[in-house]
Amino acid sequence: MRIAMVGAGYVGLVSGTCLADFGHSVVCVDKDPAKIAALQAGRMPIYEPGLDALVAENVRQERLSFATDLAPAVAEAEAVFIAVGTPSRRGDGFADLSYVFAAAREIAAALTGFTVVVTKSTVPVGTGDEVERIIRETNPGAEVAVVSNPEFLREGAAIEDFKRPDRIVIGAEDPRGAAVMGEVYRPLYLNAAPILYTDRRTAELTKYAANAFLATKITFINEMADLCEQVGANVQQVARGIGLDNRIGSKFLHAGPGYGGSCFPKDTLALVKTAQDAGTPVRLVETVVSVNDQRKRAMARKVILACGGSVRGKTIAILGLTFKPNTDDMRDAPALSIITGLQDGGARIRAYDPEGMEAARPLLSDVTYASDAYDCAQGADAVVIVTEWNAFRALDFARLATLMAAPVMVDLRNVYTAEDVRRRGFRYTGIGQSRAAAVDADPDPGLPVMRRD
Numbered sequence: 381m382r383i384a385m386v387g388a389g390y391v392g393l394v395s396g397t398c399l400a401d402f403g404h405s406v407v408c409v410d411k412d413p414a415k416i417a418a419l420q421a422g423r424m425p426i427y428e429p430g431l432d433a434l435v436a437e438n439v440r441q442e443r444l445s446f447a448t449d450l451a452p453a454v455a456e457a458e459a460v461f462i463a464v465g466t467p468s469r470r471g472d473g474f475a476d477l478s479y480v481f482a483a484a485r486e487i488a489a490a491l492t493g494f495t496v497v498v499t500k501s502t503v504p505v506g507t508g509d510e511v512e513r514i515i516r517e518t519n520p521g522a523e524v525a526v527v528s529n530p531e532f533l534r535e536g537a538a539i540e541d542f543k544r545p546d547r548i549v550i551g552a553e554d555p556r557g558a559a560v561m562g563e564v565y566r567p568l569y570l571n572a573a574p575i576l577y578t579d580r581r582t583a584e585l586t587k588y589a590a591n592a593f594l595a596t597k598i599t600f601i602n603e604m605a606d607l608c609e610q611v612g613a614n615v616q617q618v619a620r621g622i623g624l625d626n627r628i629g630s631k632f633l634h635a636g637p638g639y640g641g642s643c644f645p646k647d648t649l650a651l652v653k654t655a656q657d658a659g660t661p662v663r664l665v666e667t668v669v670s671v672n673d674q675r676k677r678a679m680a681r682k683v684i685l686a687c688g689g690s691v692r693g694k695t696i697a698i699l700g701l702t703f704k705p706n707t708d709d710m711r712d713a714p715a716l717s718i719i720t721g722l723q724d725g726g727a728r729i730r731a732y733d734p735e736g737m738e739a740a741r742p743l744l745s746d747v748t749y750a751s752d753a754y755d756c757a758q759g760a761d762a763v764v765i766v767t768e769w770n771a772f773r774a775l776d777f778a779r780l781a782t783l784m785a786a787p788v789m790v791d792l793r794n795v796y797t798a799e800d801v802r803r804r805g806f807r808y809t810g811i812g813q814s815r816a817a818a819v820d821a822d823p824d825p826g827l828p829v830m831r832r833d
């Protein structure tokens with residue numbers, strides 16, 4: 381099948397490459413000539429494990445190509461995917477659909493023969509109707525079915541998620557559209573991925589509902605973590621205890637500094653706006669949004685407390701900047717609020733991230749970037765794990781202690797246990813690891829921490 385993917389950003393590039401890998405003939409189109417030139421030269425505009433090799437292989441097999449010119453790719457395609465950005469609109473938080481609508485207009489003008497136009501971008505309910513209206517208005521003779529096919533890819537695991545999805549959701553009003561989509565995903569029948577055929581509006585809402593539910597799950601366990609700290613309980617064991625109940629499930633119950641990224645913050649906000657406009661506010665999700673925003677800021681206070689109540693004049697080493705590991709994405713990363721909060725408190729910041737430092741530079745000021753975790757810890761009064769990269773999972777504590785001004789660790793991802801770290805002579809603060817346990821394990825919490833070298 382011939383496919384045009386409009387937008388070679390994160391979703392478009394991963395989806396286009398994986399569809400080519402299924403055996404389809406895919407052209408990824410993007411307006412940015414520099415991005416297309418880089419892709420043609422084999423350079424990836426984003427960091428996603430395994431993507432460069434998969435792109436190279438499919439380009440070599442001549443199933444995947446890149447272009448800036450939309451019209452010829454669309455004219456030849458049986459299915460055209462819209463995978464352009466839908467950022468939060470400044471001011472009202474509603475999804476900005478201008479790129480989607482502009483793409484729809486351009487696609488409409490280039491259509492030849494029956495074509496399925498698929499919205500893959502995350503779009504508010506009713507966008508498919510508007511895309512169809514725009515196409516029919518721009519090109520009244522076009523033979524077209526407009527379909528919604530939301531993506532559920534996680535950054536860092538996107539290829540695996542595309543090839544082995546939990547489910548595929550297809551929202552189509554026209555059975556011809558549903559049939560073409562069945563062909564697009566036919567290779568996945570082998571993996572027995574369930575395909576849910578539904579109407580367009582239901583498909584659009586399913587995407588938002590899934591992300592809002594997951595954001596709620598994370599926010600729930602984050603609040604339980606705070607409670608654990610106050611009442612002397614352990615959130616990881618609470619999470620395991622509830623997660624083993626099949627009705628709850630064990631995933632997305634890791635307490636941390638609050639969710640970030642390109643999807644959860646934007647999509648929860650967009651769902652809140654859609655629901656308010658529809659006169660049926662989703663109050664639970666509204667609360668999740670505000671609890672998560674406050675949480676990111678509260679993490680700086682947690683670090684300040686771990687440093688004895690003030691960070692003025694102190695050096696704080698931040699390990700991990702991206703919103704999660706295996707990505708270079710800094711969008712809505714908790715590190716941004718944490719670093720700003722610490723700087724407001726008078727701290728000097730050293731930071732290290734395996735992939736995110738380039739993206740972080742324009743977003744943060746007065747940060748000294750380090751070459752690895754140990755360089756980052758030089759002279760620091762505390763080391764703070766913000767993102768759980770593998771490189772931070774087996775740190776050499778003895779080496780850290782010789783480098784730091786004080787052996788203090790704040791572990792916002794519970795990479796370590798309090799017992800482990802304290803045994804190595806560090807003061808430790810985790811997330812939802814009870815204060816009571818902390819006091820027990822620390823022989824004399826009142827003593828000043830001495831430099832260990």
Ligand code: UDX
Binds near residue numbers: 637
């Ligand atoms: C998410 C959805 O998982 C995906 O289906 C959707 O298409 C896009 O949004 P992504 O943003 O790439 O994917 O990352 P995800 O792994 O879901 O993590 C999102 C945020 O939640 C991260 O900041 C992560 O650190 C945080 N998180 C996740 C937790 O704090 N605890 C958890 O248990 C899980």
